[in-house]
Every structure is written in structure tokens, then in C-alpha cells.
Amino acid sequence: MSSIKSPSLAVADAAAPVSPAGRRTKKFTARRIGAVPWWFVVPALVFYLFVVLWPSLQGAAYAFTNWDGLSATKDFVGLAQFERLLKDPGGVGAVVHTLLIAVAITVVQNLIGLLLALGVNTKIKSRNILRVALFTPAVITPVATGYLWKYLMTPDGAINQLLGFFGLGALQRDWLGDADIALWSIVATVVWQFAGYSMVIFLAGLQGVPEDVLEASRIDGAGPFRRFWFVVRPELAPAITINLMLSIIGGLKLFDQVWVMTSGGPGTSTDTMSTLIYKNAFQFGDFSYGIAMALVLTAFVAILSTAQYKLLGKQGGTK
């Protein structure tokens, strides 16, 4: 039996009658833990204000100017940069690619992550080794995995060689050079890297599923699918919410792997909002337009992730 009390027990203890000496102790504890003065947060808040918030707001203000990122002069142009965005054909393509990537990563990564979590949540002997091995790609920097997979996906690379070795030459492709499949090759790389990350979150959720409830459903004759759907899935709701939110945010602002593997090419076939922001701000010398795009992306991510959070919240996913 563990000696650590749950929060509810601690509250119950606090409500019980105590001796004068005990009252002093409780009062002291409450002063130290229960009623933390609000201004304790001031140093962190000031730090956050000056290091994060203020520079971000200052940066955002450039979206309303025509600054090129270098000149000493800049003029206020109102919403002109945002109007340009609406007329930019490259921008529309990038938005479509960004959404495709975000949806594909969110669905595939979480499905695979869930399957892996269910797999390593069993009693198999190698489960601990498998958990570490499957999580390992998530600790590698995205740039490194981008370079690794770019190398593997070259026309003469390991993937095509492997396909040839197994007599699957018909499946060999120019994975990053073919404009029709390059986007999906990048998605595959991201899923490879972060499926293990989703797995760990799902695994944490799975380990919180009460064994006695599972046992009861088993006695009641529920098969594996019904047990998953009616017992496990509701308990996993918070993990599902977190995973979906992290993967959709990650997908919407994906940059590193795209830049390393294709730089948005061939042509514009893998351009995302993030690569377009980078190109405009740093390659075209159109800094303020790049910032305007970044603001739109920020709003985009905030709206989609909040909507998703609210939607899943209604289904008990934010408890």
C-alpha cells in the first residue's frame, strides 16, 4: 500500500477536527501551499512579457508596414500585406498543402501510435525494449531525420534498392523528385518520427484503464473490439485530445522536414505556409509580407486547435 495520499484524501484530512497544535500546523501548511500569493508569478510573468510577448508583438507590427527586413525606413501600409495574401496564387497552394499534411499526419500518426500503444501494452516479454525503440525516432532532431530520409529516398537510395531486392521493382519511385508523391513522402517521414511519441501518450492513457472494468466486460462476453470501443476508448479520451491537438498543430506549422527534403519543390508541389513564410521573409526580401503570412498561420493554428479542443471536450476528451 502506498503511503502517498491522493488529493481528495488530503482535502478530507484537512476538513477533519484537529488539536490546537495541529491547527497551527495546518495553518502553516495552508499559508505555504494552499494560499500562494499571486505576485509570486511576477518574475516569471515579467520575464515572459519581455522575452516572449513584447518581441512577438513588435514583430507582428511589421505586418502592417512595407519593411524589407534590412532598410532603415519603413512605412505604415495598413492591411495591404494581407490583401496581397488573398491574391497570391502561391499562397492558396501552400494552404492546401498545409491542410493536407496536417490532416494526413493527424490521422495516420495517431492510428499507428494507437496500434503501437495497444501492442506494447500487452504482457509480451520485449515490451520495454519495444517501447524505447519505437520512441527513439522522436528524440532525433527533425532536421537530422529529414536528411536521413532524403538520402534513403534518392532514386538509387536504400528504399528503391530494398524494393528491387524483394522483386518489387514496379513500386520503385523518385520519392522526392516526383511532384505527385513528394508531399506524401514527407508525411511518411514525419509519421515515422512521431508515431512513437503519440504511442507514449496513448500508453499512459491505457495504463489508467481499470483492469477490473476490463475483466467485468470480458466476463460479460465483450469481444476485443467492443472492449476497446466501450471501455478503453472513453478512458483514452484525454490522451486522444492531446495527441490530436499536438499532431494537428505540428502538421500545420511543419517546416524543418519540408525544407530539408524538398525546399517546397519540385516546383511548388510541397510548399507549405511555413516554407512560404521563410521564402518571402528571407529569400525574397519581402519581410513584412512574410510576417503577415505568419500572423495568418498563427490565427489558423489557434482557431483550428481551439475548435478541435472544444469539439473533443463535448465528448469528454478534456476531462
Place this chain on the structure above:
Amino acid sequence: MYKKSLLALSVAVVAAVGLSACSGGSSNASSGGDNKTLTLAATTNEKPALDAVVAKFKEQNPGVDVKYTTSALDQYQTTTRTQLSSGTAPDVVFVWPGDGNPMATRVVAKAGFLEDLSSQSWANSFPAGIKPVTQSNGKTYSAAVTFSGIGAVYNMTAMKQAGLTPPTTWSGLLQFCSDAKSKGKAAFELGAQTNWVTQLIPYALTPSLVYGPNPNFAQDMTDKKATFSDSKWSDAFNKYLEMQKAGCFQANPLGTDYNASLSAVAKGDALSVIQVNSAVAAISTQAPKGTELNMLPVPATENAADTRMAGAAGSTYGVNAKAKNKDLAIKFVNFLESPDGMNLYAQTNKALPAVPNDSFKVDAALSTLQDYQKAGKTDPFMDQNWPNARVQQTLFQVVQDLLAGKTDTASALKQMDTAYTSGS
């Protein structure tokens, strides 16, 4: 009392953090301006040459230290622009000649970040093809050290084994592609996955098709008398596609990057690559000892005498207008512009000196480029006269689209015209 003490402590901590940040900045500033430590930044390609010239400069100036950093092109442009605008850039910075690039001479000079070098003795010594791209509004802001060219770098050892010779006419080039293919080799390895590589074939063809026949074409575009769409740029794009159709390239050019394309030529799997002269050095280091390389013009017409090359100012440096050691920076740039400095730099980077001189011993692989330079049969790299960086980036994109079959010549040129007139 307790609350007040903590509040005071919080304020003190925040103030201390802020003040320490301020003191860090001032300490950096004072330590840099000793006129004995020069700071410099350039792209990675320049490192071998910088190693050589910096060692020589330090040898000639005892007690002087030169701290230089090199980084990949994208990172260099991003970092250096940020450093310039925040006043923390090195004393000497690598810049691109002319315009059309975020770190080009005119772009940086117009923003007021480059020192006027017009009074230096070398400022008027550049050949006619180079001088304009070192200037902005008639004043010299950058020092061109090398002359670079674009051509086909042939692995002559592999060519001899295949029994083939470099073509001198357009039909000869297509025949060469066919012959190479029949021998199981790629005539021209193309690393079109690396976006800047995509521009090299149009740059190799347009001197003969556009800029040679009409030397005023760049000015005509500036004056809005000419466009890409209504010019022979369309011939250049169509010939690019004709090369693809004729099997001049390996199977997957859009899946092959710059390094892989050079490796294929070094190994002899491909007979040549259309590249900048720096590729000669890069291929040499990978090729078996004794491999003979030669850089030659790419024919675009049926008359070999009409063939021209793209050749322009290559490695170029400017002095930061807010340099902490401005005198030392100018001294270093003057050393680069001396025959000794220029020749050493060009020799190490397998290039030609920006100002031709008799004491320079040209690499055999670059002797044709030097002949074209001396004969005035070269035209500047096209982007050096474009008004903004968007045109070149659009060129990268439309060439990849052309090779992928996602666009046609007319649409590609229209996109370039739009980028040209968009400004930035």
C-alpha cells in the same frame, strides 16, 4: 512587510537580468574595436580560399587576428541580414554582385549598410563586365575577387573511354546525348533537386541566344522595352525541354541533388555536368587520381563561333558601414584586390581573378573560360541585373515545374515576368 520584501526582491532580480544584458552588449562592443581583430563572414564555398588568404594576410600583418565564420547559403543570407540590421554584423561581409539577391551589393548598399569604397585604388580597375555589379548609384560598394563562369564540366577521362568528344553545335549536343545514352552514360548529370542548380542550363544557353545577339537586353528589361515572354528566353526553355526529351539527363533529375550530380561525374557514370567553375574543384576531390576535367561552353546554335558563356564577378566582399574595425576591414579588402591576394584566392577556389593579370597561372580545366573572358565573349549571370530576388526564385520553381511536366514554356516565362515587375 513580507509581501513588500518579496516584491522588492522580484523587481531587483528582473532589473539585474535587464542590466546584465545591457552590460553584456557594451562589453562586446568595446572588445571588438581594437583594430587588431578583424571579423568576417562568408558562405561555406569560400572557406578554402579564405583559409589561404587569411593566413597570408596575418603573415603580412603580425599581431592581427582574423575571426571568420562560414555558413550555408540560406543561413548566411538570413543571419547576415539580421546582423546588419541589428548592428552586430562582422567587419567584412560576403555579398553578391549586382542585384537580384537578398544579400546583393545594391540591396545592402541601398539600405546603407555598406561602406563606400570608391576612393580605393582598385575601384576603377575592373573590366567592363564586372565594374557595374560592384556599384550602386555610381559608387563602388563591393570588391570582386574572382571571375566565375558557367559551362559544361566534362570528365575527359570518361569521354575518352567512351570514344566521345565535347559538342560544339546544338545538333552536335543532341547527338552527343544520344551517343552517351547508347554507351550507358548520362551525357549531362542534372541535380535539379537542389533549386539553384535548375538555373544553370538557361544561364549557359541564354548568352548565345539572348544576351549575345542583343547586348542591351538587360537594360531593355529595366526600361520595360523587353520581357522574358517576348524574348529568346523561350528558346532557352524549349531547348532545356528538348535536352530532357533527347535523354541528355539521367533518369531522375528532380530526385538528384547537387552533390550526387558531381559524384556521378567524378565516378564517370555521367560524362559531364553543367555547373559553375567551382564544381571543377569539387569533382577533382572525389574523382580517381589522374582524372582529367575540362570546362567548356554549352552550344546553343548551329554556329560554333556564336557560342558565348555566362561569366561574371564571383566571390565579392563589402565592408560593413558600421564595422568596429573599419580601417582593418578596408586593409583586408585592399589585400584581396592586390594581384597576390586575388590570385591566391582564385587559385585556391579554382576560379579566375576578377582582374586578369599575367602572373596568374590558370588551371588547365578553366583555360577556355579565361579565353572567353579575355575575348569579351561572356555575359554576366542574369540575376545580377534583375530588380529583385523573387525573379531568380521563380526561375528555380518554374524550371522544376517544366521538368516535372507541370507547366509549359509560355506559362513559365509569364510567371517570371510577373516576378520581375512585382518589385520588393
